[in-house]
Amino acid sequence: MLKNALEASAPGDTVTLNASSADDKVVFEVHNKGYIQTNVQLQIFNRFFSTKDNGRGLGTYSTRLLAEKYLHGKVYFTTSEEDGTSFFLELPLQWEEKDSPAPMP
Template sequence: MIQAENNELPVRQVELASNAVLTQVLDTYGSFARMRRCELETDPKTRNTVFRGDPLIISRVIGNMIKNALEACREGQKVLVGSKGKNEWVTFWVHNPGFMPREVQLQLFKRSFTTKGAGRGLGTYSMKLLTERYLKGQISFTSTEADGTTFEIRLRTSGAPAE
């Protein structure tokens, strides 16, 4: 994390397929989902998109999104993960049925903010840092009691900076 904060993290742009990225990250977190007794599935609306990006950084960001969603889900609930391409963008999302109170939402991307206890609090901070600074993309979330919580990252398919 210190390397990323100091602008020293190397970035390797390669051609990727969004479905392959999701498959790899889902395989990584499958056992954690089983341990939490939650379902981890690819959203049926997912569409494969070819894009350029750093596979390690993208996997880390999506992995953090999945881990947070699984930690927030209750036994038997489902976490959906997906991607789609539109125009010059690829979007990855992770959805869980949980809701974050407004006071949590306001602090979510702050370094060391956590609802999970001491020694935590870098997950969402690192997601924002890595997405914006190194992937040159955008990160956002919505959280409502009716619809649950969805995190999204948007990246240019060319790997160029977001506007």
């Protein structure tokens, strides 16, 4: 998430990191002032989707896969032209081990 935020920012732009905890979970946030166009928003978690010429399209896909399938968390984002974009990684502070990973949505 941090790498994508840095790559999507112009030189000199600020990228902020935040971490907080509440309700038995920890939430990591990466924010930059860029806006994600609607057509990109709809595909951003798809495997092999990239807006970069040399991109492989595995960054957001693999982050979501790891968080949701193996860490019992979730990854999501908000974006607006006024407020920029924030990606969130939300993980439980505790979970019960299961025989199999959680299903992907």
